[in-house]
Amino acid sequence: MGTVFKGGVIALPDGPVRADLRIEGELVHSIGEDLERDGDMVVPCQDRILLPGGVDPHTHFDLPAGEFRTADDFATGTAAALAGGTTTIVDYATQFRGQSLRQGVEEWHRLSIGKCHCDYAFHLAVTDWNDGIEAEVPQIVAEGIPSFKMYMAYKGLLQLDDGSIMRMMEILRDLGGLLCLHCENGDLVHWLSQQLAQEGKLSARYHPASRPGFVESEAVFRALTMARAVQAPLYLVHLSAGESMDHVNLFRQRGSTVFAETCIQYLLLNEGRYSLPQGDAMAYVCSPPLRSQADSDRLWEELRRGNVDVVATDHCSFNLMGHKDRGMNDFRRIPNGLPGVENRLPLLYSEGVAKGRISLETFVKVTACNPAKIFGLYPMKGTLVPGSHGDVVVFNPRYRWTVRAARQLQNVDYNPYEGWEVTGSVESVFLRGAEVFRDGRILGQEPAGRYLRRRGRKEEA
Numbered sequence: 001m002g003t004v005f006k007g008g009v010i011a012l013p014d015g016p017v018r019a020d021l022r023i024e025g026e027l028v029h030s031i032g033e034d035l036e037r038d039g040d041m042v043v044p045c046q047d048r049i050l051l052p053g054g055v056d057p058h059t060h061f062d063l064p065a066g067e068f069r070t071a072d073d074f075a076t077g078t079a080a081a082l083a084g085g086t087t088t089i090v091d092y093a094t095q096f097r098g099q100s101l102r103q104g105v106e107e108w109h110r111l112s113i114g115k116c117h118c119d120y121a122f123h124l125a126v127t128d129w130n131d132g133i134e135a136e137v138p139q140i141v142a143e144g145i146p147s148f149k150m151y152m153a154y155k156g157l158l159q160l161d162d163g164s165i166m167r168m169m170e171i172l173r174d175l176g177g178l179l180c181l182h183c184e185n186g187d188l189v190h191w192l193s194q195q196l197a198q199e200g201k202l203s204a205r206y207h208p209a210s211r212p213g214f215v216e217s218e219a220v221f222r223a224l225t226m227a228r229a230v231q232a233p234l235y236l237v238h239l240s241a242g243e244s245m246d247h248v249n250l251f252r253q254r255g256s257t258v259f260a261e262t263c264i265q266y267l268l269l270n271e272g273r274y275s276l277p278q279g280d281a282m283a284y285v286c287s288p289p290l291r292s293q294a295d296s297d298r299l300w301e302e303l304r305r306g307n308v309d310v311v312a313t314d315h316c317s318f319n320l321m322g323h324k325d326r327g328m329n330d331f332r333r334i335p336n337g338l339p340g341v342e343n344r345l346p347l348l349y350s351e352g353v354a355k356g357r358i359s360l361e362t363f364v365k366v367t368a369c370n371p372a373k374i375f376g377l378y379p380m381k382g383t384l385v386p387g388s389h390g391d392v393v394v395f396n397p398r399y400r401w402t403v404r405a406a407r408q409l410q411n412v413d414y415n416p417y418e419g420w421e422v423t424g425s426v427e428s429v430f431l432r433g434a435e436v437f438r439d440g441r442i443l444g445q446e447p448a449g450r451y452l453r454r455r456g457r458k459e460e461a
């Protein structure tokens with residue numbers, strides 16, 4: 001017995017195809033006409049687009065931050081992901097100071113096991129370059145975590161020096177792994193923040209002045225230079241500044257293998273939000289910060305040209321009440337991050353495809369196909385071809401709705417896109433052949449998500 005999606009348009013990375021899709025068991029069985037067999041369930045899909053389940057390769061669920069943790073844990077975060085048409089998330093497991101890599105990974109398994117509504121995998125963020133690390137990396141890669149993250153920012157907390165970063169690039173290069181870098185010059189952020197503090201400029205409106213575009217683009221240039229010297233591939237997380245793309249394009253011309261990620265907030269929101277009254281401005285404090293309209297326009301242009309590989313979320317939710325308001329009088333104390341996992345696909349569809357700024361192919365590539373390829377999950381995830389997981393989003397491209405925090409599944413007390421008019425909505429979601437979300441609700445009693453081991457670059461065909 002299978003499930004046949006009839007009469008829709010299947011959005012594939014090479015272009016849309018008008019055909020039926022049949023799932024048998026957990027996998028896509030066939031694409032074509034007259035696929036129905038006795039006992040099959042039929043899902044009518046007239047005027048619907050069938051999207052491969054979204055892959056969000058950048059989330060932070062249940063992340064500790066000072067005295068508290070993110071508002072979303074793996075239960076609420078992955079439920080929100082399904083509501084937003086994302087069937088796979090790759091979360092940043094984090095090794096904190098004084099810990100081994102193993103301890104970081106084990107903690108993330110403990111936080112997530114039995115709680116996930118969508119499929120999930122981990123990267124590992126390394127924040128302490130202690131003696132045992134180098135010896136641990138090969139085992140972590142072999143277990144299905146071939147990508148690591150390091151921070152060039154958050155001085156005294158998460159930031160690592162260039163020497164450690166280059167050593168990690170070298171180790172991962174030889175193992176077929178990939179280093180993801182948060183590019184902001186942490187010492188420069190620290191210096192600028194001190195200047196602002198001395199001038200008494202500590203309200204949320206000064207947050208972006210503590211990390212202007214050059215803070216990012218300098219770190220991007222340095223990261224690209226290091227990767228070039230080491231001859232290692234590099235993945236740049238959450239690019240926000242237009243000028244960072246100058247460097248990416250330049251190094252690509254020189255032959256570097258570099259993957260560029262931006263996030264939905266850098267395409268849709270800009271720095272004007274920091275001029276809102278303090279209580280509202282705090283909601284938008286994230287690193288890197290929201291930037292100018294010119295930066296957003298540049299990112300859209302690079303996206304259209306195919307130079308941005310991934311549109312992720314960096315979902316890292318903190319409540320306005322009880323979390324963000326701790327920094328009411330000092331932006332340095334506002335926990336950084338925005339929610340996004342519940343809205344990424346519909347927002348990018350609405351602002352991108354429906355408004356004619358990007359094609360449906362580009363949309364599918366940057367939300368599903370590319371992240372699956374880059375992070376060793378393709379073609380199991382990120383596309384719909386025979387043998388892929390039956391992760392299908394039934395998307396209504398014409399339905400109009402308005403974003404309201406009051407109706408969201410994510411467990412955070414605001415939505416950065418509150419009031420946004422959206423064209424296109426997620427009607428239902430299938431995860432490995434089973435319907436798990438319909439009409440705003442998660443279906444089934446038990447969370448159906450499964451942990452995914454990922455392949456490194458060397459294991460690819």
Ligand code: URP
Nearest residue numbers: 286287288314316336337
């Ligand atoms: O503000 C942000 N982005 N918080 C999450 C951690 C990170 O830097 O990715």
Ligand code: ZN
Nearest residue numbers: 002024029030
């Ligand atoms: Zn069969």
Ligand code: ZN
Nearest residue numbers: 182237238287
């Ligand atoms: Zn980051």
Ligand code: ZN
Nearest residue numbers: 058060314316
């Ligand atoms: Zn992040």
